[in-house]
Amino acid sequence: MEFTFTLKYQLDPSDNDLIALVERLGASGCDDAIVGTGQPGRVALEFIREAPSALEAMASALSDVSNAIPTARLIEAAPDLVGVTDVAEMTGVSRQNIRKLLIKHVQSAPVPVHAGVSSLWHLADVLPWLQQLVGYQYPAAVVEVARVAEQINIRKEAARVDHNVGAFLSASA
Numbered sequence: 001m002e003f004t005f006t007l008k009y010q011l012d013p014s015d016n017d018l019i020a021l022v023e024r025l026g027a028s029g030c031d032d033a034i035v036g037t038g039q040p041g042r043v044a045l046e047f048i049r050e051a052p053s054a055l056e057a058m059a060s061a062l063s064d065v066s067n068a069i070p071t072a073r074l075i076e077a078a079p080d081l082v083g084v085t086d087v088a089e090m091t092g093v094s095r096q097n098i099r100k101l102l103i104k105h106v107q108s109a110p111v112p113v114h115a116g117v118s119s120l121w122h123l124a125d126v127l128p129w130l131q132q133l134v135g136y137q138y139p140a141a142v143v144e145v146a147r148v149a150e151q152i153n154i155r156k157e158a159a160r161v162d163h164n165v166g167a168f169l170s171a172s173a
Contacts, residue, residue: 054147110125
């Protein structure tokens, strides 16, 4: 099956030769990725990778990037966090339509990760909700990739949790 996803990284200052970086990525197995280097100190790789599952596709891509750029730090796996505009673009409807659905069905809507002027949700929560609510259809691979990207991001952030805070949160849950 074919899976499309993006991995975004913070580069070490020593990785400033972008041509060499792209060559290392290609030699390391990332020849199925479009490499974006527009933001200084960062690199984004949009993969279209064949694998039996999204987990295997993303795990192999993470390993390939790690081999090519061992000092790079993962910022984000995508698609994961989305706002109203992102969801509207994916569904082909207006932002207003998505906002109306979120307001009208607030009890069944996914809980946002960030609630504010620009609320954010995990895409893996939004897609099944929209499919059940109004019948929007998404390829299974999109939902699978979104779920794996969410788990990668959660795991990456969980590593940052202070041991004392983590113990407190576990005790109070």
